[in-house]
Amino acid sequence: xxxxxMQIILSPVLALIVGVFFLGLARKIIARIHxxxxxxxxxxxxxxxxxxxxxxVSHGSMFDLGLILSLAGSIVVVLFLPxxxxxxxxxxxxxxxxxxxxxxxxxxxxxSGGQGANPNISIGISRKLILSLGYEVPLLLVLLAVxxxxxTISIIEVVSSQQSTGWALISFPLFLSGLSYFLILPAILGxxxxxxxxxxxxxxxxxxxxxxxxxxxxxxxxxxFVLFISIALFVNLFLGGAANPVIFFVKMLxxxxxxxxxxxxxxxxxxEQAIKYLWKWPTLLAFVxxxxxxxxxS
Amino acid sequence: MDRxxxxxxxxxxxxxxxxxxxxxxxxxxxxxxxxxxxxxxxxWDAERFGVIPVATPRQANLFLITGYVxxxxxxxxxxxxxxxxxxxxTVGFGSCPINGGMYWDSYNTIKHLDKYIxxxxxxxxxxxxPEAIFIAVIHLWTLIDKDMATGYxxxxxxxxxxxxxxxxxxxxxxxxxxxPVSDEPRGNEQ
Numbered sequence: 001x002x003x004x005x006m007q008i009i010l011s012p013v014l015a016l017i018v019g020v021f022f023l024g025l026a027r028k029i030i031a032r033i034h035x036x037x038x039x040x041x042x043x044x045x046x047x048x049x050x051x052x053x054x055x056x057v058s059h060g061s062m063f064d065l066g067l068i069l070s071l072a073g074s075i076v077v078v079l080f081l082p083x084x085x086x087x088x089x090x091x092x093x094x095x096x097x098x099x100x101x102x103x104x105x106x107x108x109x110x111x112s113g114g115q116g117a118n119p120n121i122s123i124g125i126s127r128k129l130i131l132s133l134g135y136e137v138p139l140l141l142v143l144l145a146v147x148x149x150x151x152t153i154s155i156i157e158v159v160s161s162q163q164s165t166g167w168a169l170i171s172f173p174l175f176l177s178g179l180s181y182f183l184i185l186p187a188i189l190g191x192x193x194x195x196x197x198x199x200x201x202x203x204x205x206x207x208x209x210x211x212x213x214x215x216x217x218x219x220x221x222x223x224x225f226v227l228f229i230s231i232a233l234f235v236n237l238f239l240g241g242a243a244n245p246v247i248f249f250v251k252m253l254x255x256x257x258x259x260x261x262x263x264x265x266x267x268x269x270x271x272e273q274a275i276k277y278l279w280k281w282p283t284l285l286a287f288v289x290x291x292x293x294x295x296x297x298s
Numbered sequence: 299m300d301r302x303x304x305x306x307x308x309x310x311x312x313x314x315x316x317x318x319x320x321x322x323x324x325x326x327x328x329x330x331x332x333x334x335x336x337x338x339x340x341x342w343d344a345e346r347f348g349v350i351p352v353a354t355p356r357q358a359n360l361f362l363i364t365g366y367v368x369x370x371x372x373x374x375x376x377x378x379x380x381x382x383x384x385x386x387x388t389v390g391f392g393s394c395p396i397n398g399g400m401y402w403d404s405y406n407t408i409k410h411l412d413k414y415i416x417x418x419x420x421x422x423x424x425x426x427x428p429e430a431i432f433i434a435v436i437h438l439w440t441l442i443d444k445d446m447a448t449g450y451x452x453x454x455x456x457x458x459x460x461x462x463x464x465x466x467x468x469x470x471x472x473x474x475x476x477x478p479v480s481d482e483p484r485g486n487e488q
Contacts, residue, residue, distance in 0.1 A: 027345070036343040043319070043348060050315035050359070055384045057356070200353035212356030212383045 007088040008079060012225075014086070015078045015232075018249060019224025020044050022231075022256055029257065033264040044224075048217045056213025059116050063210075066112025067218050073104025074225035081232050082155055084245035094153040095143055098233070105226060106132055109207050109219075116210035124206020127271050128197035134278035135187040138180050141286035145177040145293045146237050159241035169238040173296055176289030178238040183282040185259055187274065188230040190223075192263040196271045231255050316359070316385060317439045318348040323358035325378060328365020330392045330425060337428045347435055355381040360438075362431075363417075366394035366401050367408040373468055379415045380476045384450045387442075388417045389434050393424045400424065413463045416449030 023044040031038025040046075058064055079089045080098050106128055113121035146168065150158050162168055169178040187194040198206045211219050235241065235251045242248035269277065307314050337344045338351055352358050355378045367375065379388065390411055393399035398409035411417060419437055421430045441447035453460060457477040465471055 031343070031345060035340045037346050038343075039345045039348060043345075046315050046348060047319045047321075049311050050319040053312035053315060054359070057383065204353040205357075208357070209354045210356055212354075216357055 004088060007086050011083055011086050011088055012075045012078050014083060014245070015228040016221065016224060018252070019226075019228040020048075020221075022227050022252075023220070023224055025256070026260055026263075029260050030264045033261070044220065048220060051213055051217035051220075054213040056215055057210075058215075059210060062115040063112050063215075066108045066110070066115070067211075067215060067222070068108075069111065070105045070108025071218060071222050071225070073101050073108060074222055074229065076104075077101050077229050078225060080155070081229065082159060082236060082241060083232060084242050084248040086245060087156060094155055095147060095158075096153055098155075099140070099143065102229070105222065109222075113207045113210070118209050120203045120205075120209045121207050123203050124197050124209070127203075128207065130271055131187060131194060131197060131274060131278075134275045135184045135282075137279065138184050138282040138286040139188070141283065141290050142177040142181045143237075145174065145286065145290040148290070148297055149174055149293050151297070155236055159236055162240035163243075167238065167240045173289055173292040174238070176285050176292070178234075180282040180285040180289065181234055181238065182255075182258075183285070184278060185230060185234065185255075186262055187278060189227060189259065191259060193266040193269050194274050195268055196274060199268060227256075228252075231259075313442060317442050320347075320349045320360040320387070320435065320438070321352045321358045322349060322360040322362055323355050323378065323382070324351050324353055325361065325364075325375070327363055327367055327371050327375065328392070328394060330362075330364030330394075333391075333425055333428050333431070334362070334364065337431050342428050342432070344431070344435075347432070349435055355379075356383060358382055359386045361386065361388045362391050363388065363395045363411060364391045366392075366399065367411055368406050369408065369467060372408050372411075372414060372464075375411075376415060376464055377473065380473075385447075386450050387419075387438055387447050388415060388449055389438065390417045390420045391431070391434075392426060393422055396420050396422060408467065414460065414467065416452045416460075418447045418449045 021041070024039075024041040027043060028038040028041055077098055080093055080101070081087075110125045110129065113125050146158060147153050149168070150161055152158060152161075158168075165171070168174040186192065190198060198208060203209075208216065208219055231252045232248075234255055235248060239251050239255070242251060303314065334351070336342055338349075344350070349360070359382065361379060361382065363375065379386070390396060394401060394407070395411040395417070398404070398407055401407040402409065408414065418441060419434055421434045423430060438447060454477055457475065458479050461471075461475055461479060
């Protein structure tokens with residue numbers, strides 16, 4: 001009981017530390033790819049301290065509550081994801097619950113932005129929702145293939161059966177799904193080829209345009225959680241999870257750095273180009289993977 | 299980061315974080331903005347010092363006025379400045395915001411920008427080199443350290459006279475006052 005409570009408190013804190021570290025690392029690595037020296041690794045922490053000490057402007061109660069809703073949704077998803085052996089709630093629910101609660105984060109942002117009443121927010125939110133329509137289809141197909149292959153909806157069981165049979169990413173029918181998940185990962189994270197919703201040069205960073213001070217700090221924390229969640233889900237489903245948090249962290253790091261290399265060199269898609277891409281190659285791969293998995297398993 | 303500063307971080311976290319996280323707003327008022335792209339990209343890389351450009355005034359705390367200010371631009375500058383969240387710092391870049399520069403006898407150019415919004419520091423020159431922005435940032439650090447970068451407090455205290463100057467330049471202002479404009483006269487008439 002005590003260990004469970006400890007884990008419930010500990011795992012969001014761990015996720016936050018890992019997510020914020022990734023934010024700092026992203027700026028450093030992108031700077032190095034651009035042949036710059038780059039900011040210190042703790043620059044996001046410095047920014048957050050500054051933002052928490054700044055005055056902030058609210059635009060109404062929904063503006064506050066939407067942000068809190070999306071933050072709460074992300075924290076709950078973190079509780080359902082195993083991080084090495086730290087898995088407070090993953091025994092109950094499994095992948096289906098994660099799929100449902102993952103929707104809360106963009107929804108909360110949309111509610112919060114709605115009260116901001118800035119035209120840039122509306123454009124950003126509509127782009128964000130269209131983009132999530134784009135990546136939810138392959139994501140659902142991928143998760144369906146994984147659930148069919150292992151005949152379970154529990155993440156814990158997926159991880160433990162991978163530890164006996166090897167990674168899903170290098171097993172025959174599932175490597176198609178794994179590849180598809182990796183292709184949509186930048187879209188889930190909102191990284192460069194798919195950062196249409198928060199494009200600073202086009203729509204003044206979209207949904208974030210009215211956030212300043214504490215709101216921007218909370219939005220940054222939310223972004224850190226989303227980074228953690230989507231990479232941890234990939235590691236759990238396709239890279240076999242890990243026996244201890246350190247190895248899990250190393251696996252996350254490798255996936256994230258690979259994603260960053262795509263982020264640092266590609267220009268931005270327009271929204272219809274992004275949808276065209278997302279519904280073509282990743283969906284095709286995921287669909288073929290699902291069909292083959294079904295054929296083998298039945 | 300300097301290791302000698304760790305004690306300072308625990309003593310005054312707000313001041314230190316303000317120093318090392320200056321987010322400058324994209325605002326191209328004049329020709330001076332041409333010096334900013336080399337500063338933020340790989341030639342001079344301002345991100346080393348925590349200076350990055352952001353797209354909206356809500357996220358920014360550093361306002362670089364780059365180049366001459368026409369009457370029309372002044373309107374946008376004032377609105378942008380008022381939307382920024384405190385504490386905020388302003389730096390005038392180039393000779394034109396200081397005293398009009400080569401537009402000293404123009405009918406349509408604001409000669410002394412600090413009559414309309416408070417300026418924490420100036421970079422003189424036409425054009426200043428990109429290195430001058432780094433020197434300005436380091437001077438701004440010193441000012442923040444000594445509690446001398448108090449333009450936003452001056453703006454709050456003398457809002458009435460600033461507002462009167464703005465109305466003299468622009469005519470009727472279509473936005474409500476940022477701070478209450480009381481009737482009792484204040485010092486520091488401009």
